[in-house]
Amino acid sequence: MEPLSRYDPIVGDPSAFHSACERPLPSVVRVNEIKATPDRVRRAFDEADVEYAPVDWHDGLFRLGDGESPGNSWPFVHGWVYGQEEVSAVPAIALDPSPGERVLDCCAAPGSKTTQLAARMDDRGTLVGNDNNLGRLSALRSNAERCGVTNLVVTRQDARNFSLKPFGAEPFDRTLVDVPCSCEGTIRKNPDAVDSWSMDHVEGIAGVQKGILERSIEITRPGGTVVYSTCTFAPEENEAVLQYALDRTGCRLVEYDLPLEHVSGLVEWDDETFDESMRKAKRIYPHHNDTGGFFCAKLEVGE
Numbered sequence: 001m002e003p004l005s006r007y008d009p010i011v012g013d014p015s016a017f018h019s020a021c022e023r024p025l026p027s028v029v030r031v032n033e034i035k036a037t038p039d040r041v042r043r044a045f046d047e048a049d050v051e052y053a054p055v056d057w058h059d060g061l062f063r064l065g066d067g068e069s070p071g072n073s074w075p076f077v078h079g080w081v082y083g084q085e086e087v088s089a090v091p092a093i094a095l096d097p098s099p100g101e102r103v104l105d106c107c108a109a110p111g112s113k114t115t116q117l118a119a120r121m122d123d124r125g126t127l128v129g130n131d132n133n134l135g136r137l138s139a140l141r142s143n144a145e146r147c148g149v150t151n152l153v154v155t156r157q158d159a160r161n162f163s164l165k166p167f168g169a170e171p172f173d174r175t176l177v178d179v180p181c182s183c184e185g186t187i188r189k190n191p192d193a194v195d196s197w198s199m200d201h202v203e204g205i206a207g208v209q210k211g212i213l214e215r216s217i218e219i220t221r222p223g224g225t226v227v228y229s230t231c232t233f234a235p236e237e238n239e240a241v242l243q244y245a246l247d248r249t250g251c252r253l254v255e256y257d258l259p260l261e262h263v264s265g266l267v268e269w270d271d272e273t274f275d276e277s278m279r280k281a282k283r284i285y286p287h288h289n290d291t292g293g294f295f296c297a298k299l300e301v302g303e
């Protein structure tokens, strides 16, 4: 828990922050609208005696009762619901893809956001789910199959050098960049998440994140949308990575609606300052909405 104290100056209420980080995370499921509706899932849960409660900001999310597990119910087996942390639903909402578009999820496995994107695209258009980890790609395939996704192409590439060659060199309309990170914000789900925390690891992973974000911007069409997200608090992996992209590419940060309590991205950290537009990025701390921690920013690619 100790490394998290470095965020005391930015979390607003450090004691609420630390006590939220120590509480277990509620289990949440997202309705897979390719196969079901929130109403149909409610009836199925009632019939199966699954305890659940609505989530006030999103009618397709349900918090399960204590002791309920997302994978234990038949609506899960049939792909009607997907076990997904509440804040992890934010990036696909920010990316806001439409049916028929060409969309890349460049770090996609095991597929919580990919399956959500497919549903938001009404399973139409082309959705590319990429990851560099073979084991995690098989989880992506099986999750996509369970959810009835048919518009997905799965690729295994290093996203830092993602090649458009297999896609006729055509750039994407939208790209989701949900990068590997130090996962500090998952501490409620994995209490050992920060046991091996080190600044070297944060800086190392930030290098990977910069490479992935820069390439993602290059392969998204001018005027297209890129969403960058992490489940970590470290500004080195969030605002500093965005600053790197702003300095090197013609992209800009844009606003998006988020009906969840959050605070703005930082414009300074330690001895670094970031572009004023960084305030359009959003930080969600565990004590804000009783969720995990999350960071999400929306970018428009320069014309």
Ligand SMILES: C[S@@+](CC[C@H](N)C(=O)[O-])C[C@H]1O[C@@H](n2cnc3c(N)ncnc32)[C@H](O)[C@@H]1O
Residues within 6 Å of the ligand: 088, 106, 107, 108, 109, 110, 111, 112, 113, 114, 130, 131, 132, 133, 136, 157, 158, 159, 160, 178, 179, 180, 181, 208, 212
């Ligand atoms: C935060 S997880 C993605 C979670 C996923 N978006 C979801 O919602 O289910 C980050 C992913 O990035 C993958 N990854 C790490 N380095 C990568 C790279 N250089 N290129 C592509 N994928 C990478 C990891 O294997 C991991 O699956």
